[in-house]
Amino acid sequence: MVVAFDEMKGVNGGVRPPYGELSRWLSEVPADVLDHRRKEAELLFRRIGITFAVYGEAEAQERLIPFDVIPRIMSGAEWRLLEKGLIQRVKALNAFIKDVYGAREILRAGVVPDDLVFRNPAFRPEMSGQSVPHGIYVHIAGIDIVRVDAETFYVLEDNARTPSGVSYMLENREIMMRLFPELFARHRIAPVDQYPDELLATLKSVAPEHAARDPTVVLLTPGVHNSAYYEHSFLADKLGVELVEGRDLFVKDEIVHMRTTQGPRPVDVIYRRIDDDFLDPLTFRPDSVLGVPGLMSAYQAGNVAMANAVGTGIADDKAVYSFMPAIVKFYLGAEPLLKNVPTWRCREEEHLAYVLGHLHELVVKEVHGSGGYGMLIGPTASKVALEQFRAKLKTAPKNFIAQPTLALSTCPTCVEQGVAPRHVDLRPFALTGRDRTRIVPGGLTRVALKEGSLVVNSSQGGGTKDTWVLDG
Amino acid sequence: MLSRTADNLYWLSRYVERAEYLARILDATQRLTALPLAYVGTTNEWQSTVMTAGCATAFFKAYDEANEENVTDFLAFSTTNASSIRSCFELARSNARAVRTALTVEMWDAINGAWLELKRYGNGPTSRDEFSRFLRWVQESSLRFDGSAYRTMLRNDAYWFSRLGVYIERADNTARILDVKYHLLLPDNERIGGPLDYFQWAAILRSVSALTSFRWVYRESVKPWLVADLLILRDEMPRSLAACYEAIVRNLDSIAGAYGRQGPAQRQARGIRTRLQNSRMDGIFQRGLHEFIGEFITENNRLGSAVTEQFLL
Numbered sequence: 001m002v003v004a005f006d007e008m009k010g011v012n013g014g015v016r017p018p019y020g021e022l023s024r025w026l027s028e029v030p031a032d033v034l035d036h037r038r039k040e041a042e043l044l045f046r047r048i049g050i051t052f053a054v055y056g057e058a059e060a061q062e063r064l065i066p067f068d069v070i071p072r073i074m075s076g077a078e079w080r081l082l083e084k085g086l087i088q089r090v091k092a093l094n095a096f097i098k099d100v101y102g103a104r105e106i107l108r109a110g111v112v113p114d115d116l117v118f119r120n121p122a123f124r125p126e127m128s129g130q131s132v133p134h135g136i137y138v139h140i141a142g143i144d145i146v147r148v149d150a151e152t153f154y155v156l157e158d159n160a161r162t163p164s165g166v167s168y169m170l171e172n173r174e175i176m177m178r179l180f181p182e183l184f185a186r187h188r189i190a191p192v193d194q195y196p197d198e199l200l201a202t203l204k205s206v207a208p209e210h211a212a213r214d215p216t217v218v219l220l221t222p223g224v225h226n227s228a229y230y231e232h233s234f235l236a237d238k239l240g241v242e243l244v245e246g247r248d249l250f251v252k253d254e255i256v257h258m259r260t261t262q263g264p265r266p267v268d269v270i271y272r273r274i275d276d277d278f279l280d281p282l283t284f285r286p287d288s289v290l291g292v293p294g295l296m297s298a299y300q301a302g303n304v305a306m307a308n309a310v311g312t313g314i315a316d317d318k319a320v321y322s323f324m325p326a327i328v329k330f331y332l333g334a335e336p337l338l339k340n341v342p343t344w345r346c347r348e349e350e351h352l353a354y355v356l357g358h359l360h361e362l363v364v365k366e367v368h369g370s371g372g373y374g375m376l377i378g379p380t381a382s383k384v385a386l387e388q389f390r391a392k393l394k395t396a397p398k399n400f401i402a403q404p405t406l407a408l409s410t411c412p413t414c415v416e417q418g419v420a421p422r423h424v425d426l427r428p429f430a431l432t433g434r435d436r437t438r439i440v441p442g443g444l445t446r447v448a449l450k451e452g453s454l455v456v457n458s459s460q461g462g463g464t465k466d467t468w469v470l471d472g
Numbered sequence: 473m474l475s476r477t478a479d480n481l482y483w484l485s486r487y488v489e490r491a492e493y494l495a496r497i498l499d500a501t502q503r504l505t506a507l508p509l510a511y512v513g514t515t516n517e518w519q520s521t522v523m524t525a526g527c528a529t530a531f532f533k534a535y536d537e538a539n540e541e542n543v544t545d546f547l548a549f550s551t552t553n554a555s556s557i558r559s560c561f562e563l564a565r566s567n568a569r570a571v572r573t574a575l576t577v578e579m580w581d582a583i584n585g586a587w588l589e590l591k592r593y594g595n596g597p598t599s600r601d602e603f604s605r606f607l608r609w610v611q612e613s614s615l616r617f618d619g620s621a622y623r624t625m626l627r628n629d630a631y632w633f634s635r636l637g638v639y640i641e642r643a644d645n646t647a648r649i650l651d652v653k654y655h656l657l658l659p660d661n662e663r664i665g666g667p668l669d670y671f672q673w674a675a676i677l678r679s680v681s682a683l684t685s686f687r688w689v690y691r692e693s694v695k696p697w698l699v700a701d702l703l704i705l706r707d708e709m710p711r712s713l714a715a716c717y718e719a720i721v722r723n724l725d726s727i728a729g730a731y732g733r734q735g736p737a738q739r740q741a742r743g744i745r746t747r748l749q750n751s752r753m754d755g756i757f758q759r760g761l762h763e764f765i766g767e768f769i770t771e772n773n774r775l776g777s778a779v780t781e782q783f784l785l
Binding site: 047224230234236242244 | 569570572584585588629727
């Protein structure tokens with residue numbers, strides 16, 4: 001396997017400039033102090049109640065995502081490069097979704113195949129020809145980024161449905177500032193705590209035209225049993241908006257209301273953290289008890305804005321992802337600033353043949369999968385697993401894509417044996433309102449805590465780190 | 473605010489208050505039963521405790537005998553008893569979790585911390601000493617939660633609904649003690665009871681943390697009708713029915729003021745308070761203490777329903 005690029009030590013063993021202070025500090029600080037702070041951090045997280053649930057684990061109803069106390073650092077110049085690329089990417093995503101539910105020019109031009117859109121389970125025919133407030137679909141995007149060397153960032157995944165994790169970005173910073181004030185004093189770090197303000201500004205900016213001057217925003221959660229419930233309540237709190245469940249809302253005369261202690265109150269903008277399928281039992285899954293009957297009728301009448309719009313999940317599809325470079329070019333007439341990981345679409349015969357021949361060196365993913373479930377990492381997979389996947393690929397090639405195993409960059413991380421490099425990725429959060437796209441510097445860094453592991457998902461034993469973007 | 477949020481806050485406070493009350497009556501019973509029989513007579517204090525907690529029916533479905541082991545298990549640690557201390561903390565915490573946004577960090581910390589700590593006690597204490605410590609800890613947790621709410625919450629409807637929960641629950645608890653022990657408090661009891669009952673009265677006062685207050689208010693030795701007076705009519709006594717209703721009316725008025733309208737809950741609460749204000753102890757004894765308390769419990773429950781109907785649905 002290729003040697004991974006270490007973000008602190010680079011490739012030739014020196015210390016890269018953004019990590020200068022940190023590296024000095026790491027050499028000064030005794031191991032037991034670091035360990036002590038790690039335990040303190042865990043205690044803080046537990047007390048604050050930042051937990052998440054892992055589906056399929058009955059015992060671990062409330063678990064902590066491991067937090068690593070060593071920050072991941074980027075220079076201002078690196079970040080500016082990334083930010084430009086992200087803004088471009090989000091613009092293209094939005095144009096694509098708007099087009100798919102509108103004029104469908106990209107399909108007519110043959111850039112993206114029809115069936116990839118129409119046969120996609122995330123495609124919502126109810127949205128065809130339907131306008132949404134201010135033409136914005138992806139208000140909140142989480143674009144997963146990986147790095148392979150000093151210059152190259154790849155987009156690994158677009159999350160345009162309901163990206164989560166931003167509460168960890170905010171809490172990680174809060175806890176780091178509590179635990180390591182001296183380390184902060186030695187750096188100039190771009191703040192992240194303006195995120196809730198920017199999110200609220202974004203949400204208010206997309207209220208329907210005829211909404212009250214100060215629109216009412218709510219955050220719609222599936223409830224306490226959802227794995228991201230902590231984040232929902234955390235954000236509602238920071239935004240100063242009501243955290244509502246489906247049963248708190250009702251629709252009358254195509255207007256959404258919430259039940260309050262002073263009677264019904266109209267709602268203008270819904271930041272929903274609930275999947276399309278469960279939004280409205282009258283339109284989507286009739287068995288959904290999480291949604292609001294009639295919500296879609298209010299939405300279609302233009303009386304309420306939803307963030308993100310209904311039907312954006314189509315952009316999360318990994319086969320659609322593989323067309324992103326062409327999508328960027330089609331709508332923006334420019335070369336993509338952020339690279340895509342080269343992707344083989346198993347739906348295409350030649351690609352499938354290549355994938356079957358090189359299975360042991362590829363990563364194979366389900367096109368609709370997320371959270372690291374149901375994927376194959378060729379180089380580390382057992383013979384049996386490889387054969388099982390080969391069979392799956394042959395029966396339903398359309399469900400899979402394959403990518404080369406990337407040597408994700410590594411960062412110094414606290415592990416049992418001391419400080420050692422571990423693979424990381426980055427999820428920045430891009431907010432798009434009526435006026436512009438805003439991105440808080442940095443994002444959520446996820447780290448694969450197991451030695452050599454490339455899987456950073458929290459559901460698979462990954463942890464998180466605070467992400468620092470240095471000023472200047 | 474959302475009706476559901478108000479509902480969660482209201483019940484969160486009720487459950488914490490209830491947990492504290494259970495700890496207080498268990499503590500009082502433990503002291504009472506530790507005395508030699510000659511001082512306390514032969515009544516089954518553990519049975520009386522189950523009745524005071526208001527869950528006799530459920531208890532006797534699960535157990536044959538009301539003894540120390542069964543009663544402490546049922547009232548403190550049982551998961552089948554929805555009103556055990558453990559269940560109260562569980563329910564309080566799940567209500568808190570559902571309205572995380574309406575709580576201050578300090579309140580969340582208090583209730584979440586208590587919930588985590590509760591796990592340490594497992595399925596019950598291994599000794600009487602440990603059980604005593606447990607009871608003290610429950611009371612401290614409740615005090616901490618209550619203090620956090622008092623010191624950190626914005627004075628808006630969220631605060632008023634959470635206070636309403638405290639006082640409606642507290643009024644109910646105080647009334648229940650009086651209801652079960654009323655025979656000890658009748659004036660002619662002094663003659664038949666004599667010093668024997670002193671410990672019973674002390675236990676009643678202790679279970680509402682009023683033993684010291686009693687002496688400050690009356691400056692004489694414990695007398696049964698004075699105990700009743702203190703717990704029913706004295707508004708300087710924070711757990712008396714009168715004081716609870718002072719607070720209930722005040723909080724309902726704040727809500728009415730902020731919302732710009734009065735409703736059935738406000739009217740009912742004022743009615744109950746007026747009745748308490750116009751009552752004298754001798755009149756209550758004449759008409760019957762037992763009947764008076766019984767009516768009060770019914771009225772208090774009715775107010776609970778009125779609050780739910782007016783605001784929480």
